[in-house]
Amino acid sequence: MAKKQRWLKIVQVTDSHLRREVDGMLLGMNTRESLDAVLELVDARKERPDLVLATGDLAQDGSAEAYHCFEKKMARFECPVVWFSGNHDDPDVMTSAIRNSQAFVKVKLLDDWKLIFLDSSVRNKVYGELAETELQLLKQELEKDQDKHVAICFHHHPVNIDCRWLDTIGLKNADELFAITDQYSHVKMILWGHIHQEYDQVRNGVRMLATPSTCVQFKPCSEDFAVDDLAPGYRWIKLAADGSIETAVERADHIDFVVDMSSKGY
Template sequence: MPSASSQSSSVMVVQLTDSHLFAETDGQLMGMKTLDSLNAVVKLVLEEQPHVDLVIASGDLSQDGSVESYQAFRDATERLVAPTRWLPGNHDELAPMAYAAQHSDFLEPVVDVGNWRITLLDSAVPGSVPGYLEDKQLQLLAQALSEAPDRHHLVCLHHHPVSIGCGWMEPIGLKNPDALFAVLDRFPQVRAVLWGHVHQAFDQTRESVRLMASPSTCIQFAPASADFKLDTQAPGYRWLRLHKDGQLETGVSRIAEDTFSVDLSGGGY
């Protein structure tokens, strides 16, 4: 598998998620210009992270599935000058995504970085908001884990595999989380699972495995909401410092609160 870094002590991974870009560069989601907010988040990463070993884009890069939206994402994130991996979300269209990823390794699902292996799973189901991991994806995961027993492992997907405490999001997460955890539970070298989709920060532990979700680079969903509700928190990203010994440090960073605003009257997106 390709290595994204030769650093031996620790590596820095940045997660960008749910950018929801459009073919039009001034496209808006719930009143927010999503390309502008992505560019602001990328600028923040550049200010805060002097060196990035890997960028993970964990789904819903696009809102409209257009080639232009993926090219815009590629252009915006190339400023980070780091190896990058994309995985699809429920708003993404795989064919245009793959076209925009030509001549790159953006869609390679397994990458070794430092003393870690990162596996990116496709939980998107065409025409469906909820996610599902097909047998092929579960087999990919089992193979990636079994072939690297001496590495620490981070597993990424788009849909949430556990409840995040938002009633309206309960039906639109991963539909077969038991199948995912049945694989993960077989491998003690799994350290963390990371996802997008929920547009909010989440950080819990399940049997010593860290479970994390992250804010969107555009609009945010209100935590602990029974019905669809937007939050006024600013766009942001998650950073993960992966240490050689398997320890993981992580945090969420957001742009200035008053930089962007959203239309809080919206009833869905």
């Protein structure tokens, strides 16, 4: 009888945009309530993840109160939870506010996989860029453990998504990123947040994934800022020992929510 393959189970939540206020809103949506609704979906799967990834813009206002709230909500998980910054976050406040230093690790080895977490945020800028130190770390880690499959995670999108306004605030030095990753066949997945919508494509054999926000969604293929009417969501990912990937997005369609569809920015 063939040995049953073990899947490494990951949950990605992103762009929760919490505020210090309990009733804090983003474009008319209470972001704490929408995050709760998404986490209820995760609980309902009754599949304990091996890792939870929180891929940036966890706070809208960069406040300690927002990060304390997020940490408290993540305490439901028995597995490690890894965080990193998005453009709305304050990395100094984030790292000082959170009690669990393991939340900010740069590399994690799990079974047959290596996960590398990079910081694409640029202080006081909306666009992203990987600093030279981050690129060096990436190259060093790709040189090691080449018997492992690799997933690389950060906040900003490294490819154009046919959404003009968002594509101006993506990862500015994506060419430098790909100049490195294209050299290594054991890179299997690149995962990000930021775009508040689902994305799933393949580039040079690498699965390229983005995930809906746990709050407001952005309308795909829009020229200018536009809000979508889709529900908040998260992504589940299963990584196999042979390097294969299974993934899908789940949305909180069970809740009623209000979004300011007329907004011109956030």
